[in-house]
Amino acid sequence: MNGQSLLASAGINIGLAVLILILFSILKKQPSNAPIYYPRPLSKQNRPIFPPFSLSRFIGPSFSWIPRAFRVSEDEILDISGLDALVVIRLFKFGINFFSVSSVVGLLILLPINYAGQDDPSATERCLDSCTISNIKRGSNRLWVHFICLWLISIYGLYLLYREYSVILVRRIQRMRILRNRPDQFTTLVRQIPICNEHKARGCCVDHFFSKHHPYSYHSYQMLYDGKDIEVLLVKRRTVKKSIGEMLLWDKRRDDAEKAALLEEKLQELFHKIHHLQSEEMLKTKELPVAFVTFKSRWGAALAAQTQQHTNPLLWITETAPEPNDVSWRNLAIQYKFLPLHKIGVILAASLLTVFFAVPVTAVQGIAKFEKLKKWFPPVKAIELIPGLSSVVTGYLPSAILKGFLYIVPFAVLAMCKVGGSISKSKEEIKACNMVFYFLVGNVFFLSLISGSLLDEIGQSFIHPKDLPSHLAALASSQADFFMTYILTDGLSGFSLEILQPGLLLWDLIKSHTFNRGKEKELYLYSLPYFRIIPTVALSILIGIVYAVIAPLLLPFLIVYFFLGYAVYINQIQDVYETVYDTYGQFWPFIHHYIFVAIILMQITMIGLFGLKSKPAASIATIPLVLLTIMFNEYCKIRFLPAFQRYSIQNAVENDEVDEENGQMEGSYEKAVGVYRQPSLRQVNFTQSGSILTQPLITSL
Secondary structure, eight states, X not given: OOHHHHHHHHHHHHHHHHHHHHHHHHHTTSGGGHHHHSHHHHHTTOOOOOOSSOTHHHHOOOOTHHXXXXXXXHHHHHHHHOHHHHHHHHHHHHHHHHHHHHHHHIIIIIHHHHHTSOSOGGXXXXXXXXXXXXXXXXXXXXXXXXXXXXXXXXXXXXXXXHHHHHHHHHHHHHHHHHTTTOGGGGEEEEXXXXXXXTTTBSHHHHHHHHHHHSTTTEEEEEEEEOOHHHHHHHHHHXXXXXXXXXXXXXXXXXXXHHHHHHHHHHHHHHHHHHHHHTSHHHHHTTEEEEEEEEESSHHHHHXXXXXXXXXXXXXXXXXEOOOGGGBOHHHHTSOGGGHHHHHHHHHHHHHHXXXXXXXXXXXXXXXXXXXXXXXXXXXXXXXXXXXXXXXXXXXTXXXXXXXXXXXXXXXXXXXXXXXXXXXXXXXXXXXXXHHHHHHHIIIIIIHHHHHHHHHHHHHHHHHOGGGHHHHHHTTTGGGHHHHHHHHHIIIIIHHHHHHHOHHHHHHHHHHHHTTTTTSOOOOOOOBOOHHHHHHHHHHHHHHHHHHHHHOGGGHHHHHHHXXXXXXXXXXXXXXXXXXXXXXXXXXXXXXXXXXXXXXXXXXXXXXXXXXXXXXXXXXXXXXXXXXXXXHHHHHHHHHTHHHHHSOOHHHHHHHHHHHHHHTOHHHHHHTTSSTTOOGGXXXXXXXXXXXXXXXXXXXXX
16 A cells, blocks of 8 residues: 555545534434434433524534533543443543553654665655664664664553553442442342252242351342243233224224224233233242342342352352343343353354454455555456546555444344353443454454465565565564554544444434334434444554554554544433443453553564564563563452452441441342342233223242
8 A cells, every 4th residue: 555545545534524523513403313312311301402493503513512522521421321431431541641652752753763764765665664664674773762662652551551440440449339329239149049859949948048158148039030931921012002002093083992992902811911920829930040139238248249158169159240230131041051052152153253254354455455466366457547546445445344344243242242141231241342352353453464464475475585584574564554544444434423323313214204203203322332342442552552663653543543532432421322230340451451462462563573673682672571561460460350350348348337327228238129120020010991000010039
């Protein structure tokens, strides 16, 4: 790729971003689009106020939301969406801080040295290569400058990681104290409950076991049941109720009371079936070996969750319960012994997805390496007949195609993780984050390097076989231009489309003119997609860190990337996405690991480059830096990670003491009783002739 292709990519992405942001600024002013752009305030019954109709809605684009985003404080984000959302925002802040300093080092020190690295003018024919480390002559002492900058950037990155871990841990402890009345702090999930031989049930076994082994803190329990039959009936009930509602509207024009009566009779029949299946006698035959156990103190719940309950570790397995909105009820019904099979199935499915994805990545690199592709496939020379088309094809098209394929990957991986047996939605998303991140690293980063450089190496190896080591040395730097276009596309176009929500706009347009014509619009309210945001941003950080010393010209693009992403997601958190659960920042340890992997990868890459550039002393001197980074990561695992994985006894006792002083302890743990009842066992309303008949369900055993 040449400079013209990079400029073409930059021009197209900037033009598209400006056009999309102008369109967004106009569309969000339209009251009909409020369910798309303001679902969060609307769900809180805080409707945005729109001025009367005026042309300014259509011809007055405004970008005031961008500076407003940078005025939002972290405390406001915490109050709005919790610590998990703040972790996402601090991820963007990390990128801004890290790449701002790296850009100063790269542009003021490394870039001039790289550009002046060759005495032969013909060696700098390609302007992009002349700005990378590949332009430095083999054995040049200028490589020591790169070595020093490598140490500086690495140490600064480790400092930022330590600071972020410390700040988020403090926020986590504070958040747990502020939300100390949440039911999950008093509740433990128990699995593999044995059956009582005397009563042929598991419920009495739970009560006997915890009354005996936790007599001072145990309060009550809530068994889980196989509710598949009830769920099927509940789906039918919702369908019939919807039909009755539509029938009542239709009856205003046609007298069709007989059909309505038949539907109400069917609804009543479904209600009695559901009520029968929810009865205590029927549920006892469908007990699952799973229960939520409530304790009278946070100390008791934390102690029970973190200790082995039985001499057989495969019985009475305990762990901290997720908050009620975070529970994955379907996965709790999976027998514990079958969980390894579910996990193996997810791994196999992810492996197949990785293999299939190698095809489009290789094809994309074939387009990017247009000059080499012409030698192997001459018909593509026809593209050059149209002036400027080759620059668009090689500069913008590869990254756009790749981003299009990548869009579906997080959703596919999350679907896999949903059947993996996780007990909560948050753990499903965390697993999806891990899988998507390593998928992107393997397929986008490494496969792009291998397939992109392969076309170069095939031709050059036959012409100059003795120069193969030097071509391998330029393996990473030769792909710097492709990753620049990828960052441009992912940042400018990707973030702009994120805030525009074109998919929802199209779907809302279709619904408004077909299914929901004349009806009030529903809110498009979804949870913040951590599984999509975190891995994608982490990949951009990895690319930037690896290329911080190799190709410093990439760094300014990343600063724009993180500034725009910060503004976009502040807006989305405030107006669009809803908070379904809050894990008190449990996503951060995984983000820390992703950035650690990036720093290690940068250092290992530089060891190889120093060696291939005939500077073995620099390679050897970099090894202590790798060891220092690994030791730092191990220290963080010891110092910070346990506090994110478990609820410390110290914090539990401190929060208990606060409630005891205020006389709120009993009221706090009583709130946890009954909130873990399965959705299929919750109260059902039966509508008949406009009246509502409410029947109580089974109470806690």
